[in-house]
Amino acid sequence: MTGFSKTEIDNEAPWHVRMIPFFDRYGILIVIVVMCLVLWAMQPEVFLSWRNISNIFKQTAANGMLSIGMFLVILTAGIDLSVGSVLALGMMTLAVSNAAGVPWPVVLCLSPFMGMLAGFVNGIGITKLRMPHPFIMTLGMLFMARGLANLISGGVPYSGLPDPVRFLGSAQIYLGEFDGTRYNIPVVFLFTIFVYFIFWILLEHTVFGRRVYAIGGNPEAARVSGIDVDRTLIIVYTICGFMAGVAGLIMAGRTNSGFPNAGQGMELEAIAAVIIGGASFFGGRGQVLGIFGGVLIMGLIRNGLNLNDVSTFWQQILIGGIIVLAVFIDVLRRDWGTRS
Amino acid sequence: MQKELEMSPLLEAQNVSKYFGAVTALREVNLQLWPGEVLGVVGDNGAGKSTLMKVLSGLYPPSKGNLFFDGMKVQFNSPRDARNLGIEMVYQDLALAGNLNIAENIYLGREPKRKYLGGFVSLFDHKLGLKMAKDHLDNLKIHVKSVEQKVEELSGGQRQAVAIARSIAFKARVVIMDEPTAALAIKEVGKVLDMIVGLKDRGISVVIISHRMDDIFYVCDRVMALYHGANFSESRLKDTSRSEVIGWIMGTKENVRELAHDRVQ
Numbered sequence: 241m242t243g244f245s246k247t248e249i250d251n252e253a254p255w256h257v258r259m260i261p262f263f264d265r266y267g268i269l270i271v272i273v274v275m276c277l278v279l280w281a282m283q284p285e286v287f288l289s290w291r292n293i294s295n296i297f298k299q300t301a302a303n304g305m306l307s308i309g310m311f312l313v314i315l316t317a318g319i320d321l322s323v324g325s326v327l328a329l330g331m332m333t334l335a336v337s338n339a340a341g342v343p344w345p346v347v348l349c350l351s352p353f354m355g356m357l358a359g360f361v362n363g364i365g366i367t368k369l370r371m372p373h374p375f376i377m378t379l380g381m382l383f384m385a386r387g388l389a390n391l392i393s394g395g396v397p398y399s400g401l402p403d404p405v406r407f408l409g410s411a412q413i414y415l416g417e418f419d420g421t422r423y424n425i426p427v428v429f430l431f432t433i434f435v436y437f438i439f440w441i442l443l444e445h446t447v448f449g450r451r452v453y454a455i456g457g458n459p460e461a462a463r464v465s466g467i468d469v470d471r472t473l474i475i476v477y478t479i480c481g482f483m484a485g486v487a488g489l490i491m492a493g494r495t496n497s498g499f500p501n502a503g504q505g506m507e508l509e510a511i512a513a514v515i516i517g518g519a520s521f522f523g524g525r526g527q528v529l530g531i532f533g534g535v536l537i538m539g540l541i542r543n544g545l546n547l548n549d550v551s552t553f554w555q556q557i558l559i560g561g562i563i564v565l566a567v568f569i570d571v572l573r574r575d576w577g578t579r580s
Numbered sequence: 581m582q583k584e585l586e587m588s589p590l591l592e593a594q595n596v597s598k599y600f601g602a603v604t605a606l607r608e609v610n611l612q613l614w615p616g617e618v619l620g621v622v623g624d625n626g627a628g629k630s631t632l633m634k635v636l637s638g639l640y641p642p643s644k645g646n647l648f649f650d651g652m653k654v655q656f657n658s659p660r661d662a663r664n665l666g667i668e669m670v671y672q673d674l675a676l677a678g679n680l681n682i683a684e685n686i687y688l689g690r691e692p693k694r695k696y697l698g699g700f701v702s703l704f705d706h707k708l709g710l711k712m713a714k715d716h717l718d719n720l721k722i723h724v725k726s727v728e729q730k731v732e733e734l735s736g737g738q739r740q741a742v743a744i745a746r747s748i749a750f751k752a753r754v755v756i757m758d759e760p761t762a763a764l765a766i767k768e769v770g771k772v773l774d775m776i777v778g779l780k781d782r783g784i785s786v787v788i789i790s791h792r793m794d795d796i797f798y799v800c801d802r803v804m805a806l807y808h809g810a811n812f813s814e815s816r817l818k819d820t821s822r823s824e825v826i827g828w829i830m831g832t833k834e835n836v837r838e839l840a841h842d843r844v845q
Contacts, residue, residue, distance in 0.1 A: 333648075413728045421749070441703075445703045445704055445706075446703055446704055447691045447693060447702070449690075449704070450680070450684060450688075450691065450704050451689075453677070453679060453680060454677045454680055454684070454688055456679065457677030457678055457679035458675065458676065458677040458678065459679055460671075460673070460675060461675040461677050461685075461688065462677065462689075463677055463687070464639065464659050464669065464675050465659075465675070465688040465689030465690075466658065466659055466660035466663060466669060466689040466690075468687050482637075524677065524678075524679035525679055559824075
């Protein structure tokens with residue numbers, strides 16, 4: 241048996257190929273720093289104020305939950321279009337059952353539970369019913385969950401929730417007073433950090449996580465390696481639905497209500513954050529920290545445009561353009577970085 | 581062969597048929613693989629070679645017929661069952677995940693784990709995986725820059741080496757290879773063939789599908805031909821010739837000299 245000569249991305253590779261690992265690692269960070277600098281230069285008093293920063297975290301928390309669940313799905317080269325509707329379904333189940341007098345500990349669990357259920361149905365549809373693409377099943381769920389959310393609430397918003405239910409979405413921890421400003425840290429920000437840490441452990445350090453990457457890289461290889469691909473996918477979609485339910489709980493807490501058209505279009509924002517965060521639609525690529533960055537970038541874009549009074553119509557155009565650009569960068573890095 | 585009289589085949593297929601709907605892919609096929617033997621399976625496209633290999637490796641259950649391993653009747657419900665007995669398959673498309681590194685690919689599906697909190701949490705042991713992979717590749721004299729390299733950065737031959745290393749990472753007794761040299765650059769073919777000979781030296785039995793007569797005549801002890809999903813002919817390698825084997829592939833046992841396109845003796 242003889243050895244093989246070394247053939248990897250070596251020093252003779254053109255500069256743009258050698259830059260790939262650098263941008264994979266630091267690209268998102270650079271974008272965030274540049275964005276912060278630009279926003280700070282444009283709105284020096286407001287942007288770096290504690291109030292604005294904690295606002296950004298509060299507003300992006302729900303998207304952060306959806307995005308990390310979506311990331312898991314996109315890692316397997318799938319997609320979940322239903323998360324926005326599932327968020328609304330969870331939120332309405334919570335609000336309606338609260339109005340019906342269900343005790344708060346149960347109400348608290350209902351949104352994540354409904355999310356899990358919807359995600360599980362998605363997973364079963366994609367694997368056992370052999371839907372040709374996750375797109376179909378989750379598009380169906382998008383309509384079904386939205387319809388259910390309207391059905392159980394009669395299409396009207398419910399407001400007024402008990403404090404324990406609102407805790408996650410709206411509570412703040414008082415840090416102290418400094419120079420006449422009160423510093424509070426939103427609970428949901430700490431919760432987001434905690435959730436992302438758990439997902440990092442899950443994806444990088446558990447067998448399940450590595451298998452999710454393997455399925456995204458080559459589902460056939462995973463199957464012949466004895467990995468139960470269907471079971472793994474069902475778990476992945478269930479987790480994604482669960483996170484949508486958690487997002488519903490957070491949003492209900494923040495708004496102190498449930499409204500049946502909540503989360504409309506948020507599935508697309510989550511997909512955008514995941515793609516901007518460096519995940520690949522082809523599956524198997526991306527890091528939890530990158531997704532966190534993607535969520536932050538989405539939040540900064542919205543915040544910056546709002547602070548500068550840019551109309552929501554322009555915001556849509558800009559975010560659309562950024563998504564296309566992010567995917568184009570993904571296509572380029574694939575072309576340059578992979579041997580044919 | 582005297583050996584064959586006293587020993588039972590390590591792996592045997594008896595009258596195996598496989599139907600896909602109305603299509604008969606295999607018709608009462610028999611195959612014997614002896615311990616420490618390299619068996620070449622040849623046949624034209626659609627002759628049923630790959631189907632037979634997938635039956636042997638547990639990916640397809642046979643429609644009819646039986647499999648025996650070490651003289652015992654066995655039934656595989658998944659590749660995992662076959663693997664547990666030491667039957668490994670190296671697929672034509674290599675079945676590696678390009679986005680994972682070499683070590684993760686070698687142990688995909690059989691990951692080294694480490695338990696925490698009294699067995700409640702079981703995490704993937706990256707460190708152990710890397711060390712095991714490195715030792716394993718060193719042992720096989722396969723040189724890579726690092727076992728942390730992603731597989732998509734490797735050349736075709738290096739990937740094939742990883743796929744073969746993966747197949748014998750645990751106690752393999754049979755390795756089945758589907759066209760192991762088909763996707764390789766010419767200069768890498770020889771290295772992979774030498775690896776296959778190396779498997780035989782380790783006492784592992786090998787079944788190899790190939791279209792390339794050079795491969796068959798370099799590594800095999802015995803060759804069998806399938807034609808239209810059925811056994812056509814078989815022979816020990818030293819009792820046959822390239823043109824005869826090419827004739828079998830085309831479904832004839834006569835006038836092979838006129839049929840054979842490469843007239844190598």
